[in-house]
Amino acid sequence: MPNFTQNQLEKITTDIFEAGGVPSDEAAIIGELLVASNLAGHDSHGVLRIPQYIGLIESGLIQPGAPLEIERESPSHALINGNWGFGHVIAQKAMSLAIEKAKSSTISAISVYNCNHIGRIGSYPMMAAEADMVGITMVNAGGTALYVAPFGGRDGRLATNPIAIATPTREGHPMLLDITSSVVAQGKIRVALNRGDSVPLGWLMNSEGEPTSNPEDLMESPPGALLPLGGIVGHKGYALGLMIDILGGALSGAGCSGSGNTRLQNGVLMIALDIANFTSLDDFYEHVDGLVDHVKASPTAPGFDEILTPGEIEARQTADRLREGIPIDDETWRQIRETAAEVGISELEF
Numbered sequence: 001m002p003n004f005t006q007n008q009l010e011k012i013t014t015d016i017f018e019a020g021g022v023p024s025d026e027a028a029i030i031g032e033l034l035v036a037s038n039l040a041g042h043d044s045h046g047v048l049r050i051p052q053y054i055g056l057i058e059s060g061l062i063q064p065g066a067p068l069e070i071e072r073e074s075p076s077h078a079l080i081n082g083n084w085g086f087g088h089v090i091a092q093k094a095m096s097l098a099i100e101k102a103k104s105s106t107i108s109a110i111s112v113y114n115c116n117h118i119g120r121i122g123s124y125p126m127m128a129a130e131a132d133m134v135g136i137t138m139v140n141a142g143g144t145a146l147y148v149a150p151f152g153g154r155d156g157r158l159a160t161n162p163i164a165i166a167t168p169t170r171e172g173h174p175m176l177l178d179i180t181s182s183v184v185a186q187g188k189i190r191v192a193l194n195r196g197d198s199v200p201l202g203w204l205m206n207s208e209g210e211p212t213s214n215p216e217d218l219m220e221s222p223p224g225a226l227l228p229l230g231g232i233v234g235h236k237g238y239a240l241g242l243m244i245d246i247l248g249g250a251l252s253g254a255g256c257s258g259s260g261n262t263r264l265q266n267g268v269l270m271i272a273l274d275i276a277n278f279t280s281l282d283d284f285y286e287h288v289d290g291l292v293d294h295v296k297a298s299p300t301a302p303g304f305d306e307i308l309t310p311g312e313i314e315a316r317q318t319a320d321r322l323r324e325g326i327p328i329d330d331e332t333w334r335q336i337r338e339t340a341a342e343v344g345i346s347e348l349e350f
């Protein structure tokens with residue numbers, strides 16, 4: 001299994017996208033964000049996506065360099081038409097704008113449509129946390145990718161509709177919640193399917209509404225469905241997913257689940273909140289640090305060694321992979337080289 005440094009993998013990614021017709025400034029953003037996902041341990045949203053995104057460029061669904069248009073704007077909000085540019089690029093610019101506006105307005109909200117897949121959504125609120133703000137990102141799938149059953153239903157009516165919230169801490173990693181409103185991301189079912197593995201009971205139901213551990217049941221005709229987050233209290237994950245669908249899809253105009261749309265996009269909402277306009281940063285950190293110490297002091301339950309905070313696993317993984325390198329499995333590496341050859345790079349340099 002090959003192993004790469006952050007710089008090597010960013011160069012490989014950037015070179016492939018540039019050769020695939022992406023302007024160099026955009027290719028650099030994509031390289032940075034895909035590799036950041038690998039660093040954080042979320043390989044499902046990292047360089048593994050290179051072949052898929054190059055394919056979307058070739059089919060015209062991603063339009064590199066498309067101008068981002070601000071269609072409505074006030075000091076504290078904007079509505080952006082992404083014009084089907086690269087999702088990661090649009091999302092990074094949207095959160096930058098949210099941070100900029102929150103500096104003068106304290107709180108800002110940016111809504112985006114015509115935006116391709118933005119990848120790991122936790123990357124964007126982290127930008128706000130690094131600017132001493134609270135960042136919130138949520139997306140729907142513009143009415144596509146209907147894999148998740150509503151609570152009490154037995155077919156897929158919603159997308160996995162994730163939400164991410166980041167807050168800075170005085171020292172160490174920002175706190176980062178980055179979760180789907182379904183029990184798991186749909187990609188995890190695909191991984192199990194490819195490996196021939198079963199999935200835990202509680203993730204899926206078959207088309208009869210019965211619990212199943214067979215990942216193929218999600219792709220059957222008629223298909224089964226992913227369960228909303230929450231297990232026996234799945235009404236909570238369902239309600240969260242529905243609200244994210246509205247905030248991501250209705251506010252932006254991207255479209256909600258059930259709209260009949262067939263072109264995958266992320267309907268995006270970015271929010272930034274300037275902490276220092278509510279309270280001093282020192283007081284804020286006192287509260288956050290106290291909270292972290294409080295939960296971490298809990299005696300551990302059987303099967304647990306320690307209490308973690310959201311974002312801690314990713315921060316540790318990032319430190320490990322910065323030190324030891326980022327392993328890329330053989331099949332993913334083969335596909336990346338194949339894609340590089342398709343865009344005219346016979347030998348990758350890194």
Ligand code: NAD
Pocket residue numbers: 042045117118119120121122139140141160161162164176177178179180183184185266307308309310311312313314
């Ligand atoms: P997950 O189940 O791995 O949960 C990740 C979250 O849980 C993180 O905040 C992590 O820090 C926290 N966490 C994990 N273990 C913990 C522990 N022991 N204690 C405390 N916190 C802990 O992630 P997921 O819900 O499967 O989502 C996977 C990724 O998929 C996310 O990065 C999401 O952004 C991405 N996604 C993107 C889209 C899109 O359309 N762009 C759609 C769905 C999912």
